[in-house]
Amino acid sequence: MDLSDMKIPQHVAIIMDGNGRWAKKRMMPRNMGHIQGAKTVEQICEDADSLGIKYLTVYAFSTENWNRPDGEVSAIMKLLRNYLKDCIKRANSNNMKVRVIGERSRLSDDIRQKIEQLEEASKNNTGLNFTIALNYGSRDEIVRAVRRLVKDCKDGLEDMENITEEMFSSYLDTAGIPDPDLLIRTSGEERLSNYLMWQLAYTEFYFSDVLWPDFDKKELIRAIEKFNGRERRYGGVGEE
Numbered sequence: 137m138d139l140s141d142m143k144i145p146q147h148v149a150i151i152m153d154g155n156g157r158w159a160k161k162r163m164m165p166r167n168m169g170h171i172q173g174a175k176t177v178e179q180i181c182e183d184a185d186s187l188g189i190k191y192l193t194v195y196a197f198s199t200e201n202w203n204r205p206d207g208e209v210s211a212i213m214k215l216l217r218n219y220l221k222d223c224i225k226r227a228n229s230n231n232m233k234v235r236v237i238g239e240r241s242r243l244s245d246d247i248r249q250k251i252e253q254l255e256e257a258s259k260n261n262t263g264l265n266f267t268i269a270l271n272y273g274s275r276d277e278i279v280r281a282v283r284r285l286v287k288d289c290k291d292g293l294e295d296m297e298n299i300t301e302e303m304f305s306s307y308l309d310t311a312g313i314p315d316p317d318l319l320i321r322t323s324g325e326e327r328l329s330n331y332l333m334w335q336l337a338y339t340e341f342y343f344s345d346v347l348w349p350d351f352d353k354k355e356l357i358r359a360i361e362k363f364n365g366r367e368r369r370y371g372g373v374g375e376e
């Protein structure tokens with residue numbers, strides 16, 4: 137299929153899986169897989185933008201990932217620290233607007249500060265909307281949203297009678313970001329792993345056997361081709 141004939145999904149969400157196996161295959165420590173995975177993130181942001189994708193959301197660290205060995209958690213945090221710092225420069229040269237979703241209080245002060253700086257520095261950029269899910273879990277996000285909404289109702293700022301799906305969405309971390317059109321999970325796993333469960337209600341899923349550090353533009357185009365072959369009916373019957 138010619139790229140120019142393809143419908144490009146507005147929002148692509150990715151579960152980046154397989155860093156550990158990528159490293160193991162090369163007899164390297166797992167952390168090398170994460171380092172390579174972070175490089176892939178940088179490249180995919182550029183590729184997504186060049187293909188006309190407007191929103192890209194990646195799962196960098198889940199609420200469950202704290203259960204990994206301490207050494208691995210601190211290595212990922214160190215990687216994220218460096219990534220967030222570099223990202224300020226990159227976001228401005230690529231015109232990328234960066235947001236971070238997830239629960240921040242468990243992150244260290246300096247990481248929280250870097251996130252704030254990055255969001256502030258890139259907020260007026262008009263290119264790719266890049267969202268990083270960090271200490272993110274869908275159930276946690278929904279519970280936090282419910283708590284805030286209940287509080288606003290108690291305080292008289294919202295009326296329980298006015299709660300709609302759309303209004304509830306505005307309480308989620310992803311407020312203002314359209315729901316993903318396409319979800320990609322790499323490394324052959326076919327699970328949602330507590331990722332964007334509310335937002336993925338009508339999303340097309342694409343599972344790739346490629347390990348995340350090997351994921352590239354060719355693979356992204358393959359996922360978009362598959363997406364083009366599907367008819368989205370949103371629960372209706374579609375065209376005859």
Ligand code: FPP
Binds near residue numbers: 156157173196268
């Ligand atoms: C899954 O691979 C990957 C992670 C839990 C971490 C993802 C982190 C990165 C790609 C790097 C940092 C992110 C950004 C945004 C720069 P795995 O370790 O579960 O792999 P395995 O299933 O093969 O063990």
